[in-house]
Amino acid sequence: MRWSEAAWQVRAGVILITGAARGIAQYRADLLMTVLAGSLHQGIGFLTIWVVLGRFHQVAGWSVTDIGFMYGMRLTSHGLALLPLNQLISLEEYVREGTFDRFLVRPVNPLIQLLSTRIQLNTIGDLLAGLTLLGASMPLVNITWTAGPLLFLTAALIGGALLEGGYQLGLSALTFRTLGTRQIRLTVDTVFSLYGSYPIKVFGRAGEWVLTTVVPVALVAFLPASVLLGHVSDLHVPVVLGYVSPLAGVAVFVAASAFWGRQLRHYQGAGT
């Protein structure tokens, strides 16, 4: 795709999003509540482990600030991924109702249209919670924040977002072949949320393997955090993998986009 073409697609997405934003201006009250609830939900997830670590002081060699840092990384990546991609869950509704048709007869990429037709601002809650946690733990952990670590952190946050986002993008493409994939996607989402914020050593050999290859949540926050914090002595994979984990996100996202485009061919529409 030429750059001018890509730039146009992004501009079209922005145009559509502003339209969507104008539409929801009327539902402001509930927005605040759902943002709050979302942040609180994430906050309580961390609060649980914080309370526990208050008593136990460390898990698998990670202190409470280490865990807070990793938790913040994962949440921030998750929030970043959710910001553009939160409308993926609407795909099933559009396909079932047949309203997806209109995306295919307009001169804009259908994926961009899907993602910009509606706005779900409460996803900001996750991002805010993540950034707060990250910001709070960064001064407390054992890292000197020079340019190097900061750059790597940024790369890891973006890479993590691309990894989780790409995974969900790929799964959503299955909707073109069969409806009813909702539970699978929710389960994957649960795995990313629950298991991505803890040192994966606690899950044993089998768990480590699954969480690095099948559902690679380890690459989102755990591996980059391990590298940054220096917890590399008993890593289950070569340390170099930790350094290139952000690139895995890029690869997954690119592959998922291509896959999505191909599965689009199986779209059948509704009715005859």
Added chain:
Amino acid sequence: MIDAARALYWWLDARGGFVSNRIRIVVTYRVDAVVRLTGPMLQVVLMGALWRALYRGETTVDGVSLDVMTTYVSLAAMQQLVNRDDTIDWLSRRVRTGAIGTDLAQPVGLLTQQVCGQVAQLVVKLPMVVLMLPVSLVATRLTAPAAGALGPYLLASVLGWLINSCLNLLVAVTCFWTSELVGMAFLYFVISGFLSGALVPLWFMPGWLASVLGWLPLQAVIFTPLSIYLGQSAGAAAWQAVGVQLLWLAVLAGAVWLVFRRAVRRAVVHGG
């Protein structure tokens, strides 16, 4: 005598109709229901691994053994599964779509209908809990109840479920006064999940937090029955805890009944 029996029969029959109707609705989406088990199962596996890592080879911490801890999280997850019902979603949807009008015209009271719905879900959830047992056994090594604890435990569980149902009903009925319940309901589930001790038992919480929670009905839902099961609360202390539950149940049931009367009156006056 015959008349009384016949009256009882018809009374039960009418309510039984509502129960079986709701069961039928849930069963229609049975695949959905079964796959929804993956969430709690993943949680149990996570918790088991996490606590094993936290204990790091030590058999007891603060007088609490690892097995007790893992049993706790398993049972808590299963109780959460049973307690999380759709009363709030259901009632707010009925009000939002206006279908509440039909409900109010039924010969069976609105409150009774909701209770029937809750009973229906209990009937459906119990087999699901049974399905979860194998996973719990493998991941967390469920221990048997403490000596003589089974009876009080079962009683406390039932009371806990009743208290939880009352709380759900109280949150649900606010939909008659506020239109946007989604955010608030989510908030309620998140907070109550944490405060009931489902994620962290009260004995590991900092002292001030544990004493505050002692004043709320939430810990009576999950923490009380489990501490009885695990022998943390035994003999006289156990019966005292059950007594507290009964007290809360009386207060909450009364509150529910009163608020529902207000709600129905409001609905009739405002025309639904």
Added chain:
Amino acid sequence: MADFAMALIEASELVREFQRVRRKEGPFGGLRTFFSRDVVLTRAVDEVSFSIEAGESVGYLGPNGAGKSTMIKMLTGILTPTSGTARVAGVVPWLDRQHNARNIGVVFGQRSQLWWDLPLVDSFRMLGRIYRIPRSRYRDSMDRLVDTLGLAAFLETPVRQLSLGQRMRGDLAAAMLHAPRVLYLDEPTVGLDILAKERIRQLVENLNADSGTTVLLTTHDMDDVERLCQRLILIDHGRVLYDGPPGHLKTQYIPQRELVVQFATPTDVRVQGAEVSRVENGRTWLSFDPEDIPAVTLIADISARYEVTDLHLVEPGLEAVIRQIYLERETV
């Protein structure tokens, strides 16, 4: 680069099959169906070919389930055919969707393409930007469309508050805003009142006549067809039954016309070349084939032999013709 000798819309041996898992009856039917690989294959479109020149106004007709919408979806790029090919303005729709989108406008009768929560005019503005229409051209298009469709009264109303007729007019304007070369209409007048239908038909007719927009229309409303279509493509079970002018269709399938005669005194009519099909309210309906005996000759014959007080000719309606065709196919 488009080949100028080529028609604007060319469809060649298009086939579209749908797979459906065969439902299993009996115990555990649902579960067995879920795991079954036993599929039923239906050909919604079965080797359909046609070619439409720029400026034509074509009706694409058939009973429900005949494959009309499937064909429209393939031509608009929504569905990919199982086999066969098509080109619209030189572009293969399902391979080059966005390029194709610039050349076409689509109106789905059942589903609106407008933004539900926003005022109507906002939908137009957004489309103007998405289709990259230059300001001046946008102005001109809007003025013309608002005028012809009478949109001024409700331009600022949110789309969800519009009546069906208003919304359809809005959808038509939205489809034509970027002056596409082809306009696809999928049941455009369904559910509308007479006035709204008339407005829509008027605009489509103008678009075809004045701007030369090629129109492909599916509908069940015969008045739409009579008014707008110079050519009919009739399909059934995915195959083309007829492709040509409506007039020929009538002569091909129901050559008979009817002469309705009122006699001075009730008579037992006997005349060569014509049959009495019924007698009603003092009128006699004579059925005849103009090929065998021209109308003038028949009228002359009758007038010569009997005393006629009133008569008029009746042509079979298009609807009757088409109904006849489908009925015949059903009994086959």
